Amino acid sequence: MAKVASVPAEDAVAADVEQQIEASVLRTAEMFALTKRSASSAYDYAPSKKVRVRTKLNDAYLFEFPDALLEPKAAAETADLTPTPSEAAALAAPGPAPAPADVVMGGHPVPSAPGVSIEAEDSTTADKPSFVDQVAKETEEELALKKRKIAASNINGDASSAVVEYKKQTETAAQFGSSAIVRRRATQVSKPKWHAPWKLKRVIAGHLGWVRSISVDPTNDWFVTGSADRTIKVWDLASGQLKLTLTGHINAIRGLEVSPRHPYLFSAGEDKKVLCWDLEYNKVIRSYHGHLSGVFSLKVHPTLDILVSGGRDAVARVWDMRTKNQIHVLSGHQGTVWAMETQATDPQIITGSSDSTIKLWDLAAGKVMTTLTNHKKAVRAVTKSLLVSYRDGRCRV
Structure with missing residues (x-):
């Protein structure tokens, strides 16, 4: 049961x-x-x-x-x-x-x-307005506010504040529908002044091979040239007379740089060497070893005792000028580093390569900051104003 x-x-x-x-x-x-x-x-x-x-x-x-x-x-x-x-x-x-x-x-x-x-509503819920009542009240307040604005504008003689604001818009702003978007004004380029063609003033001869590098003294008193005959020649800028011949490389010289703060001359060649010359004694005082192939570009930092070199091994090496220590190896290019530039502010090192890219480097971190990729062929020269020339016959900013 x-x-x-x-x-x-x-x-x-x-x-x-x-x-x-x-x-x-x-x-x-x-x-x-x-x-x-x-x-x-x-x-x-x-x-x-x-x-x-x-x-x-x-x-x-x-x-x-x-x-x-x-x-x-x-x-x-x-x-x-x-x-x-x-x-x-x-x-x-x-x-x-x-x-x-x-x-x-x-x-x-x-x-x-x-x-x-459902229990009977208490005093708290009975006095609480519904959602529909709240929406209706807010809508009525907005309509009343708009009516007051329109009435005030009619008293002042204007038909509507919205119409007046629309009249103030320019033709360009009205076309795009917002005053924040305005058509950019065309860039005005100054027309260059014509001058007579340059005349050849002097031909300086003395090398036995292809002159591949040149650098001018900051005082404009002399300049140096490097050639495929493995020699460095120092010339007087005013007279064009040969002052000195330096030998020490065993292959073509591809880079020269005169230090603006030291009596030093730096040279780089296809023999993987980067040499520091003391111009007071006219001899090599330092040699920087580390490149795995020929060195094609060379630059001295304007404010720091730092030397930067780039070559066929697709890297730019940062050297301590005095201790000869290698500080950074800036790797990232896929081809020969043909050109470079240094400056006191970031990016402190700029390199151009045969992989048709330009890289801007952070010197403190030793890493790339930006890569410019608008060239079609190898980048052969870079200046501080970022005017870049390359082999396809064009110059880009």
């Missing part, structure tokens, strides 16, 4: 659990019904409730709400929601629309649904 009596009790518990699950599912579906039309919602709205809410909103606040806010179900499911004659007569009567028994008018957080008990 005990087993037989326990069966109805278990059925009652199972039915209660199923009812609670169904209520929870319905509540969750109706919670997302405003943002996503759920076809699985089994909650049945009362037709009279929909019609009365829509009519009240249209008559009282002149709002046209989208169907997604008032009808969570699909339009095919709500096609038969037409008011009955008795409901139409009740709606046509003057005064506020009567609230049916199944409509929850309070500010309850949970909608009415089968299996959900």
Whole structure:
């Protein structure tokens, strides 16, 4: 007998659990019904409730709400929601629309649904305005503010502040629809002045091979040249007379640099050597070893005792001028480093390579800052103003 009596009790518990699950599912579906039309919602709205809410909103606040806010179900499911004659007569009567028994008018957080008990609203929820009332109030305030602005502009003699502001816009700004976007003014380039063709003043001869490098003394008293005959010659700038010949390389000389702060001359060649010459004694005092192939470019830092060299091994090496230590190996190019430039401010080192790129380096970190990639062929020369010449016959900024 005990087993037989326990069966109805278990059925009652199972039915209660199923009812609670169904209520929870319905509540969750109706919670997302405003943002996503759920076809699985089994909650049945009362037709009279929909019609009365829509009519009240249209008559009282002149709002046209989208169907997604008032009808969570699909339009095919709500096609038969037409008011009955008795409901139409009740709606046509003057005064506020009567609230049916199944409509929850309070500010309850949970909608009415089968299996959900709604308690009587307390004083806190009774005085709280609904969302529709808040939207209507804000809209009325905005309309009143616009009317006051229009009235004030009419008194001052202007038709509308918006029209006056539109008149102030330029033709270009009105074309783009915003005063913040203005057409850029064309760049004005000064026309160069014509001058007579340059005349050859002097031909200086003395090398036995191709002159591949040249550097001028900062005082403009003399200049040096390096040649494929493995010699360095010092010339007087005013007279063009040969002053000195330096020998020490065993292959063509490809780079020369005169230090502006020291009595030093630096040379680099295809023999992988980077040499420092003391011009007071006219001999080599330091040699910088590290390049794996010929060295083709050379530069001295304008404010630091640093020397930078680049070559066929596709790297630029930063040297301590006095201790001969290698500070950085600036790797990143895919070809010979043909040209370089140094300056006191960042980027302190600029290199141009046969991989048609120009790299701007951070000297402190030893890493590349920016890579310029607009050339089509090898970059052979770089200046501080970033005017770059290269083999395809063009010059780019």
